[in-house]
Amino acid sequence: MIEKTRFLACAPARAFELLTERAGAWWPRDRRHTKDPDSTIRIEPTGRFFERAADGTEVELGVVRVFSPPDRLVLDWYPGTGPQEPTSVEILFRPEADGTRIHLTHRAGPHSAAAYEKRAPAYEKSWTLVFEAWSEAAASSPEEP
Amino acid sequence: MTMHALDALGSPFRRDILVALRHEPLSVGQLAGMFPVTRPAISRHLRVLEEAGLVELYEQGTKNIYALRAKGFRSAHEFLDSFWDAALDQMELIAREDALRAAGRPTGPR
Numbered sequence: 001m002i003e004k005t006r007f008l009a010c011a012p013a014r015a016f017e018l019l020t021e022r023a024g025a026w027w028p029r030d031r032r033h034t035k036d037p038d039s040t041i042r043i044e045p046t047g048r049f050f051e052r053a054a055d056g057t058e059v060e061l062g063v064v065r066v067f068s069p070p071d072r073l074v075l076d077w078y079p080g081t082g083p084q085e086p087t088s089v090e091i092l093f094r095p096e097a098d099g100t101r102i103h104l105t106h107r108a109g110p111h112s113a114a115a116y117e118k119r120a121p122a123y124e125k126s127w128t129l130v131f132e133a134w135s136e137a138a139a140s141s142p143e144e145p
Numbered sequence: 146m147t148m149h150a151l152d153a154l155g156s157p158f159r160r161d162i163l164v165a166l167r168h169e170p171l172s173v174g175q176l177a178g179m180f181p182v183t184r185p186a187i188s189r190h191l192r193v194l195e196e197a198g199l200v201e202l203y204e205q206g207t208k209n210i211y212a213l214r215a216k217g218f219r220s221a222h223e224f225l226d227s228f229w230d231a232a233l234d235q236m237e238l239i240a241r242e243d244a245l246r247a248a249g250r251p252t253g254p255r
Contacts (some may be wrong), residue, residue, distance in 0.1 A: 004230070008236060009244040012228055015236075027232060031231075106229065
């Protein structure tokens with residue numbers, strides 16, 4: 001399980017909007033599944049969570065399970081696992097004096113505990129991710145030049 | 146000198162080998178039985194993967210067994226962890242820029 005907390009210098013409603021409507025602005029450019037670093041990423045109240053490249057290619061990134069502005073967002077998260085074994089991302093927005101504290105939890109989805117424990121095999125499904133996982137390792141391991 | 150893993154992964158066939166090895170370590174002979182290619186061809190691909198740090202070779206009796214190299218494939222946990230660090234850094238930056246803009250101050254070059 002991954003847990004992160006971060007302070008954003010805006011009200012919870014704006015923070016929620018930033019996360020959902022402007023996902024393309026924060027999603028790391030080198031982690032785009034369509035290979036288009038300027039792709040559009042949408043997290044919609046309709047339930048869709050997807051990426052669209054300039055050439056129109058669309059990739060489903062997951063499903064929006066809870067879209068509850070301004071305090072809670074829950075996503076089924078496919079990247080690295082696929083629709084059969086989604087992981088789950090929950091983001092809570094807590095107001096603070098001059099901004100918002102967001103708490104992010106990325107964990108095994110209710111149906112994918114086993115898949116998440118054996119994370120590496122899930123990467124068979126996406127070779128982009130296989131490569132990225134490798135380059136992460138290469139960058140962080142002193143043994144790998 | 147290790148070969149860049151991108152090149153090693155550039156071949157769909159080598160990716161298939163990695164998929165097979167994710168289940169269990171296998172000998173060249175076992176791998177050759179799984180794919181419609183010659184044994185020398187398998188060996189050649191395995192050498193490329195070995196040079197890229199993605200597989201490692203060990204001896205078991207008289208057989209050479211290939212296994213995925215754990216250090217070559219760091220867990221998805223680390224991958225996701227760094228993904229969220231990068232994403233949250235960016236969110237933090239955007240929120241700060243928005244706040245500065247709202248306060249009527251220049252935000253500097255993007």
